[in-house]
Amino acid sequence: MAQRALQPTHAAIKEGGRSLISPKKAQLLALRKLNEIIDDYPSTDLAVKLISEDTGSISLEGVGEVAEKAREEAERAAEEARSFKKILKAAEQGDAVAQFSLGVMYYKGHGVPENDAEAVKWYSKAAEQGNEGAKKMLKALE
Numbered sequence: 001m002a003q004r005a006l007q008p009t010h011a012a013i014k015e016g017g018r019s020l021i022s023p024k025k026a027q028l029l030a031l032r033k034l035n036e037i038i039d040d041y042p043s044t045d046l047a048v049k050l051i052s053e054d055t056g057s058i059s060l061e062g063v064g065e066v067a068e069k070a071r072e073e074a075e076r077a078a079e080e081a082r083s084f085k086k087i088l089k090a091a092e093q094g095d096a097v098a099q100f101s102l103g104v105m106y107y108k109g110h111g112v113p114e115n116d117a118e119a120v121k122w123y124s125k126a127a128e129q130g131n132e133g134a135k136k137m138l139k140a141l142e
Contacts, residue, residue, distance in 0.1 A: 030068045080111030091122060099126035100134045107137070116141070 084105055090098035103122035106115045118140060126134035 029036060031070065077111070080105075084111035090124070094129075096126045096129035096134070099123075099129070100131045100137075103137060133141045 047056045084102075087098045087101050087105065091102045099122045103119045103126060105111050106122065107119035108114070112118075120138065123134040123141075127138055
């Protein structure tokens with residue numbers, strides 16, 4: 001299995017002295033490629049594989065930064081999903097604050113896909129119990 005930490009290395013694939021694609025797109029392409037091959041190559045072969053593809057000007061250090069951001073985003077999404085499950089349970093048991101929170105999650109797409117109908121449903125349940133935040137949100141959504 002390849003090491004997950006890459007040493008900063010710079011390489012460019014150019015044609016006639018100009019990059020074939022933008023550096024940001026190259027990093028995203030390289031990250032996708034990294035995800036496909038990381039478990040199949042030793043780290044030195046991995047570096048060669050990444051820079052030998054026709055991906056334009058890339059920086060393995062930049063790819064590492066993009067990979068770190070993607071990992072952080074995945075962790076944040078997993079935390080939101082865990083939070084959603086806890087809040088859903090409390091909301092289903094009639095907790096007005098949890099119902100309001102669930103409405104916010106659906107409205108903003110935190111931990112769940114955005115869904116205005118579900119947001120209104122949960123805001124309404126919370127508002128029926130006197131939750132002022134839910135009442136304000138329902139009024140704003142009219």
